[in-house]
Every structure is written in C-alpha cells, then in structure tokens.
Amino acid sequence: MGNQPLLLARPSQIGFGALSNSRSCLASSWRRRKSGAAKFEEARARFAQREEDAPLAVARPRIAADVQALVRYCANGVDFVIRRGGHDCAGRTQVRGALAIVVRGLDHVRVAEDDETAAVGGGVILRNLARVLDARGLVTLVRFLKGGLLIVVGVEIGVPLLALATPAGLPSAATARSRRPTAWEPTQIIGAKLVNLKGELVNAEDELLKGIRGGGWIFGVIVELTIKAYPLKGTEALEKLAAEQPPPKALQIQHFGIELPNLGKVLTVGATWANPDREEGRRWMGKIASLGNCLMNNPEPQSVTAYIGTNEAMVTYGSYGRGFTVSMRKLTPQQDLETKGADWVRELARDLRESDPDNFLDSPYVTLVGDDDADYRKIYGPHYDAFVALKRVYDPDNAFKYAVPRFFA
Ligand SMILES: Cc1cc2nc3c(=O)[nH]c(=O)nc-3n(C[C@H](O)[C@H](O)[C@H](O)COP(=O)(O)OP(=O)(O)OC[C@H]3O[C@@H](n4cnc5c(N)ncnc54)[C@H](O)[C@@H]3O)c2cc1C
Incomplete structure (x- = not known):
C-alpha cells in the first residue's frame, strides 16, 4: 500500500x-x-x-x-x-x-560496485544522497542548479585528503589524485533518464544530456541521473586514526578549502601542537602527514604571538562599511508585506546598479533569480540559442511550460 x-x-x-x-x-x-x-x-x-x-x-x-x-x-x-x-x-x-x-x-540512490558512479532518483534531496554516499565513504560534487545536481564551484571535496603539518597550520600540500574533477566540470552528470512529453521513458543522449547539464529541466521529468562519486579517503583515514587513538588535546586539526597554485581547489588539513612535549608533537604531526600527500612537514616551535601573527596574515581586508543585524523572535504572518518588501529590494538593486553600472555583471546568479529578474539570454550567453533550439526539438509545444528556466513564458 x-x-x-x-x-x-x-x-x-x-x-x-x-x-x-x-x-x-x-x-x-x-x-x-x-x-x-x-x-x-x-x-x-x-x-x-x-x-x-x-x-x-x-x-x-x-x-x-x-x-x-x-x-x-x-x-x-x-x-x-x-x-x-x-x-x-x-x-x-x-x-x-x-x-x-x-x-x-523517486529517491533511490544506487552506488555502482566500483564506487565511481551512482544512479540517483529524480526526487532525491541532498541529505538522503549524502547519507547513502557517506556510508560508502564517498562524496559527490553538487551545485544547486534549478532542481538539479551539478558541480560546485568551490571546494573540491572528493579527493584524497591532503595532509600537512606546520606549527601555524599553514596550508601547503601535494596530491596524488586518481579521479580528480576540475574546478568546473559539468560532466559530473554522466547519464539521465527522463519521461518526455509523450510519456516515454528515454535515456538522454549526447545533445539532450548536454542541455540537461546546462541547467535544463525543461525537456521532461527527470526520473534518474547518473552522477560521479569520489572517495573521501583522507577524512576516512583521519577518522580511523582518531578512532584508534583518540588525539591528545594538544593537537588541533583544521580543515581548509583553498585554491593553491598548480593544484586548483583542494581540501587540506593543517595541524598544530600546543604542548611542551615536542617529541610527542612531532610523532603526531608525522601521523597526520602520513594520511595523505604532504608537501610541508617542518614543525617548529612558535610563540603564541607569532602564531597569531601568521594567522592574521591570512585574513584580508578590503570591504567598506559595516554589517548591520537585527534579531527577531518570529517572522511576520502578514502576507501583504511581501509586495512592500519585494518593492524595497527591487529599488535597492536598481539604486546599486545605477550607482556603478560598469561594476555589475549582466545577470545575477541563475539559481537565485525569478522569471521577472532573469535575462536568460545573458545568463546562457553563447549557449542560449543552442539551448532554445534543443527545447524546440524536445518540447515543441512547451508541454513542460512551468519548468525553469521559463524561456517561453
Ligand atoms: C534559502 C535558500 C538558499 C539557497 N541557496 C542556494 C545556494 O547557495 N546556491 C545555489 O545554487 N542555489 C541556492 N538556492 C536555490 C535552490 O538550490 C534551487 O532553487 C534548487 O533548484 C532547489 O531544489 P529543489 O529540489 O528544492 O527544487 P524545486 O524547487 O522542487 O524545483 C526546482 C525546479 O526544478 C524542477 N524539477 C525538480 N525536480 C525535477 C525533476 N525530477 N524533473 C524535472 N524537473 C524537476 C521544478 O519543476 C522546478 O522548476 C537556495 C534556495 C533557497 C530557498
């Protein structure tokens, strides 16, 4: 039932x-x-x-x-x-x-035997996907793109963790990654099954798959995507180590998502030791360094002042003004304020744009816009015409007219 x-x-x-x-x-x-x-x-x-x-x-x-x-x-x-x-x-x-x-x-997640891919239902939400992958020591790269799973432009998490050990926890590392995605890799989605406008279940072939990767849920109802998965080896090793030998309080481990010259965006870990027993400290640094690929492991004693100074150098300056905040007990149930709020935001956006027009990109970030403030021609740029042509081929009568992006609304 x-x-x-x-x-x-x-x-x-x-x-x-x-x-x-x-x-x-x-x-x-x-x-x-x-x-x-x-x-x-x-x-x-x-x-x-x-x-x-x-x-x-x-x-x-x-x-x-x-x-x-x-x-x-x-x-x-x-x-x-x-x-x-x-x-x-x-x-x-x-x-x-x-x-x-x-x-x-439609929330199945089936990980392939080789752990390199997973078939995920078109209704899966990230929490459930992460739970299944997590149980296998895997991660995937996602970006919330209009109902879809795409790659994140940011921290690359699906790689063997990099280990380093410097007193100040400064990130520095090398890597030997067998399956390392590049910073922007739409080919994260390698297959898709969809129900087309005739109610047929079809496998998206090259051209259609490309359209789907680009953000298109406009060609049908996606019932399954095949995506790439990556081993999270470093964290696994770190967790295993911690389970076997609870790390002493003097050891501090910090994760960083950073971009390094010649390495791209990587996940790294830095370690610091705060105890006079330096031999024990070096032993632990060595253990951490052996968990991944380590570029730098030359811990040296440093005063707290010097340590803080090094950390401070990593924080940059450059924003103007200040942040403002208010704290509320509850949100207003008054729905009529929605229009007022939206008008205020539109006005603010217009003022900002007019104050320095050259400083604004042609379009805001696609997943955060609505139809009235999205210029899809600008968002898709050189891909726009091909995208619209695909839509005309696969959904000529615009049966999926309420899917976003709404080209012909
Ligand atoms: C508070 C908040 C913060 C956000 N932050 C970010 C952010 O940091 N980065 C970011 O990229 N995005 C962000 N978003 C945008 C959000 O991730 C996207 O709108 C995403 O599409 C929502 O996914 P969903 O499953 O809830 O989709 P839904 O809202 O359910 O659907 C989104 C669209 O996809 C279509 N769709 C969904 N599933 C299918 C399917 N199986 N087949 C065909 N069509 C389908 C729907 O018809 C709809 O058009 C944020 C949204 C909110 C509300």
Whole structure:
C-alpha cells in the first residue's frame, strides 16, 4: 500500500472530478485521497509560499511508470508542474490550479560496485544522497542548479585528503589524485533518464544530456541521473586514526578549502601542537602527514604571538562599511508585506546598479533569480540559442511550460 502512487485532492475545495476527463483517467492502482489540510500542505510546501498558487491536486509518483502515466494523463489538457524539494527561490514549483507532481518518492540512490558512479532518483534531496554516499565513504560534487545536481564551484571535496603539518597550520600540500574533477566540470552528470512529453521513458543522449547539464529541466521529468562519486579517503583515514587513538588535546586539526597554485581547489588539513612535549608533537604531526600527500612537514616551535601573527596574515581586508543585524523572535504572518518588501529590494538593486553600472555583471546568479529578474539570454550567453533550439526539438509545444528556466513564458 505504501508503495502505491498517491493522488491527494485539495481538501474541501475540489474533488477528483476536475482531474478526470472523458479521454483519459489515471490507472486504478493510484490511491486517491481527499486529504486533510495538513497532509495537503505538507505535500505542496515550498520555500516561497503563496496561498493563491494552491495547486488543484498533488500527485506523488513512486516509480518512473507512475510519472509516465501522469504525463500521458496531463497531455489531455491538464496543467502540471514538477516539485522536488520546493526550494526554488521564486516559488515556481506551484502553479494555481495545476496538478503538482511531487517527485520526492523517486529517491533511490544506487552506488555502482566500483564506487565511481551512482544512479540517483529524480526526487532525491541532498541529505538522503549524502547519507547513502557517506556510508560508502564517498562524496559527490553538487551545485544547486534549478532542481538539479551539478558541480560546485568551490571546494573540491572528493579527493584524497591532503595532509600537512606546520606549527601555524599553514596550508601547503601535494596530491596524488586518481579521479580528480576540475574546478568546473559539468560532466559530473554522466547519464539521465527522463519521461518526455509523450510519456516515454528515454535515456538522454549526447545533445539532450548536454542541455540537461546546462541547467535544463525543461525537456521532461527527470526520473534518474547518473552522477560521479569520489572517495573521501583522507577524512576516512583521519577518522580511523582518531578512532584508534583518540588525539591528545594538544593537537588541533583544521580543515581548509583553498585554491593553491598548480593544484586548483583542494581540501587540506593543517595541524598544530600546543604542548611542551615536542617529541610527542612531532610523532603526531608525522601521523597526520602520513594520511595523505604532504608537501610541508617542518614543525617548529612558535610563540603564541607569532602564531597569531601568521594567522592574521591570512585574513584580508578590503570591504567598506559595516554589517548591520537585527534579531527577531518570529517572522511576520502578514502576507501583504511581501509586495512592500519585494518593492524595497527591487529599488535597492536598481539604486546599486545605477550607482556603478560598469561594476555589475549582466545577470545575477541563475539559481537565485525569478522569471521577472532573469535575462536568460545573458545568463546562457553563447549557449542560449543552442539551448532554445534543443527545447524546440524536445518540447515543441512547451508541454513542460512551468519548468525553469521559463524561456517561453
Ligand atoms: C534559502 C535558500 C538558499 C539557497 N541557496 C542556494 C545556494 O547557495 N546556491 C545555489 O545554487 N542555489 C541556492 N538556492 C536555490 C535552490 O538550490 C534551487 O532553487 C534548487 O533548484 C532547489 O531544489 P529543489 O529540489 O528544492 O527544487 P524545486 O524547487 O522542487 O524545483 C526546482 C525546479 O526544478 C524542477 N524539477 C525538480 N525536480 C525535477 C525533476 N525530477 N524533473 C524535472 N524537473 C524537476 C521544478 O519543476 C522546478 O522548476 C537556495 C534556495 C533557497 C530557498
């Protein structure tokens, strides 16, 4: 029973009649429920909630075949929108009167035997993905890109940890990485299965896969992605060491995500020892250094003042003004303030832009914009035309019109 797909009707306002039509009906295997208000709210929850956008009903598919049935059903004139975590900043995972297809039930994570890849359901959220990978000592690189998993531009975490040991904990290291992704590697996604506008389950081939990697959930409902996984060897070794021999209080270990010349963005660890027993300190430094690839291991005694001085040199100056903060007990329940707040932010953004136009990039960061402040031509730059052409090939009638980015809204 628990594995059956579920259709929740909006409580007290509408029944399933509105979802039926003469030409098509969902299979009888779907459990249909006129849900209680709480269940319905839970199923449709999203970050940017707007009461007026309440969906007609919520469908919770469990497997790809359920999604296929839904897309075929909707082809008969039922508007639909896909929701996974519901954290789209502009709240676009709900559309008034549309059927919300909540894909969270498609949450499998299957790690390949060689630990190099994982097949993840289109409804997986990061917490669940991380838990499965964690159990295998693996990590993956992600970036929140419009409902998708892509690579993070930042700390590279999927590499054997680098060890170093200097008194001041200064990062310096070498590495021997067998599977090391580069700083920006969209090929983190190596396969995708999607349900297309005809309700067919297809494997995304080269061209379509490229479109999906670029941020496109606009070609269909993603039911599975195959992504790369990486061993987190260094941390494993560090944890193992700590479990075998609890580190003494005098040993301080610090993680750094940094960019080093010739090494790119790497995760490193630095160690300091604060105890007169220097021999013991050197022994521990040696242990830490042996956990990974070490460039620098020449610990020297240093005064606290000198240590603080070295640390201080790592902090840069250069921002103007100061930060302001307020602390609140609760957020306002007054929804009418939303418009006022949004107007204020738009005005601030406009003032900032006008104050120094040349200093502003053409477009803000894609995952944090809404349709009204996104210029997708600028965001996708030289890829824009190819992206739109792909959309015309794979979804000529814009069946997935509520997916973001909304090129033809
Ligand atoms: C407080 C906050 C902080 C954030 N910080 C960051 C940040 O630091 N960096 C960053 O990059 N982003 C950030 N975001 C943006 C957020 O990560 C993205 O909006 C992301 O897409 C949300 O994922 P979700 O699973 O909640 O997607 P949802 O909101 O459920 O869906 C997002 C879009 O993807 C579509 N979609 C989802 N799953 C599928 C599927 N299986 N098949 C087809 N279409 C699908 C939906 O229809 C929708 O258009 C932040 C958002 C919030 C609310």
